Amino acid sequence: MPVLTVDHRTTYRYANPVRFGEHRMMMRPRDSHDLRLLETSLILRPAGASVRWIHDVFGNSIAIARFATPASELLVESVFRAEHFPLPESAVQVEDYARRYPFSYDASEVPDIGRTAERHYPDPTHQVDLWARRFVAETPDHETLGILSAMTKAIQNEFTYNPREEMGTQDPVKTLRTLTGTCRDYALLMMEAARSLGLAARFVSGYLYDDSKLGGGPDTLIGGGVTHAWLQIYLPGAGWVTFDPTNGLISDRNLIRVAVVRDPSQAVPLKGTFTGRPGDFLGMDVSVEIRT
Numbered sequence: 001m002p003v004l005t006v007d008h009r010t011t012y013r014y015a016n017p018v019r020f021g022e023h024r025m026m027m028r029p030r031d032s033h034d035l036r037l038l039e040t041s042l043i044l045r046p047a048g049a050s051v052r053w054i055h056d057v058f059g060n061s062i063a064i065a066r067f068a069t070p071a072s073e074l075l076v077e078s079v080f081r082a083e084h085f086p087l088p089e090s091a092v093q094v095e096d097y098a099r100r101y102p103f104s105y106d107a108s109e110v111p112d113i114g115r116t117a118e119r120h121y122p123d124p125t126h127q128v129d130l131w132a133r134r135f136v137a138e139t140p141d142h143e144t145l146g147i148l149s150a151m152t153k154a155i156q157n158e159f160t161y162n163p164r165e166e167m168g169t170q171d172p173v174k175t176l177r178t179l180t181g182t183c184r185d186y187a188l189l190m191m192e193a194a195r196s197l198g199l200a201a202r203f204v205s206g207y208l209y210d211d212s213k214l215g216g217g218p219d220t221l222i223g224g225g226v227t228h229a230w231l232q233i234y235l236p237g238a239g240w241v242t243f244d245p246t247n248g249l250i251s252d253r254n255l256i257r258v259a260v261v262r263d264p265s266q267a268v269p270l271k272g273t274f275t276g277r278p279g280d281f282l283g284m285d286v287s288v289e290i291r292t
Helices: 110-117 127-138 144-158 172-178 183-196
Strands: 003-025 035-045 050-055 061-066 071-084 201-208 228-235 239-243 255-261 270-275 281-291
Touching: 110 201, 127 144, 127 172, 127 183, 144 183, 144 228, 144 239, 172 183, 183 201, 183 228, 228 255
Parallel strands: none
Antiparallel strands: 003 061, 003 071, 003 270, 003 281, 035 071, 050 061, 201 228, 201 255, 228 239
């Protein structure tokens, strides 16, 4: 199993020293059967910040920092080393009753699935609905994994990846209409499509590593070098199954999960405030380096 070191560095630059408000960081993964944390560190500058850790409503690890010293640069660097135990697509085992669509979740699971199975964004002309049902109609025997696999591959093959620096996520209807978006937009579109079929889906933020690139070969995956986003869909017997429509993946082989949330707005790796003069903010740099 690969042992990976992830170095996520964010630097904010200012024309004059500014005062920093509270900053919240969502960069540390949770230990699980598929990801074992071996070592972690959080580096902050200016030095002397107080840091406390909490779990959010979803159980994600959140660091909250308060800075006492004004500065013209803010550095947040999260480094961790982890052993990854990815599940291959062939190992996904769905209960017999859920292998074909439609199916119903067990009554005991419905209260806990909750809002992850509900639509979150308006679709007044049912474009997302109709798009999702296209894959039901085209999949032989309405095989559940086949439907979701076809949906994943369609986004990879029919949409144009268009990275942008602005915060936030594009409305799913706009993503479908323009056939363009970022990894966050693709994940949200597929979440809403799955929810339109009555399936529970949630948003995942983390990191992407390319096996071939780590070995010195050319890039074959899209979304590396920064944080990456994908989704999980709950399938009885298999649990929360990973889908990365940006790269057409149906497994977590190349994905390091950090945060799992109901909506993309709840998965911001770093957010905070500063007090200074108009025009003080000069810009920011973000880099993610993953190595074996």
